[in-house]
Amino acid sequence: MLRICYTSEARSPDDQQQFAEIVSISAALNKRDGVTGLLLWDGLLFLQALEGPDEAVSECYARIARDVRHFQIRVIFNTEIDHREFGHWSMTQRTLGRENTREFEQEVKALVNNVSDFDLRAFFVGFAALSDGRRRLAGGRESDPRRGLLI
Numbered sequence: 001m002l003r004i005c006y007t008s009e010a011r012s013p014d015d016q017q018q019f020a021e022i023v024s025i026s027a028a029l030n031k032r033d034g035v036t037g038l039l040l041w042d043g044l045l046f047l048q049a050l051e052g053p054d055e056a057v058s059e060c061y062a063r064i065a066r067d068v069r070h071f072q073i074r075v076i077f078n079t080e081i082d083h084r085e086f087g088h089w090s091m092t093q094r095t096l097g098r099e100n101t102r103e104f105e106q107e108v109k110a111l112v113n114n115v116s117d118f119d120l121r122a123f124f125v126g127f128a129a130l131s132d133g134r135r136r137l138a139g140g141r142e143s144d145p146r147r148g149l150l151i
C-alpha cells in the first residue's frame with residue numbers, strides 16, 4: 001500500500017461551496033477505490049493524506065494534481081506502508097472567525113490522536129497550529145508578493 005501526503009494552496013480562498021464539492025466527489029470516489037485519509041483545509045491551504053492500494057492512490061493523486069482548484073502542490077510524504085494510519089475517510093476545515101481560533105487545532109489533534117507515525121502526526125498538528133499566522137501573512141501578501149505562505 002501507498003501513502004501520499006501533500007499541501008497545496010486554494011485557488012479561491014474561503015470558498016466553502018467549492019470545498020463542499022471537493023469533499024462530496026472525494027468521498028464517493030475514495031470509497032469506490034478503497035482510498036482513505038484525511039483532508040484539512042483552513043480556508044487557504046489544503047493538507048491531505050491519501051492511503052490505499054498503490055495504483056488507486058497514484059491514480060487519485062494524479063487526478064488531484066491536475067485539479068485547477070488548487071496550486072503549489074508539494075508532496076510531503078510518499079511512502080510504501082504496511083498499514084493505514086487513517087482507518088476511515090475523514091476531513092475537517094478551519095471554522096472561520098476569531099472566536100474559533102483554537103478549535104481547528106483541537107479538532108485536528110483529536111483526529112490524529114491515533115496516528116502512530118510521529119512525523120505524520122506532527123505535520124498535521126503543526127499545520128493546524130500555524131493556521132493563524134498563515135492567515136495573517138496572507139492578509140499582507142499583496143504588499144509583498146515574494147512572501148510565501150508558511151506551512
Ligand SMILES: Cc1cc2nc3c(=O)[nH]c(=O)nc-3n(C[C@H](O)[C@H](O)[C@H](O)COP(=O)(O)O)c2cc1C
Binds near residue numbers: 029039046
Ligand atoms: C484539495 C483537493 C482534494 C481532493 N481530494 C480528492 C480525493 O481525495 N479523491 C478524489 O477522488 N478526488 C479528490 N479531489 C478531486 C479531484 O481533483 C478530481 O476532481 C476528482 O477526482 C474527479 O476526477 P476528474 O476531475 O478527473 O473527473 C480533490 C481536489 C482537491 C482540489
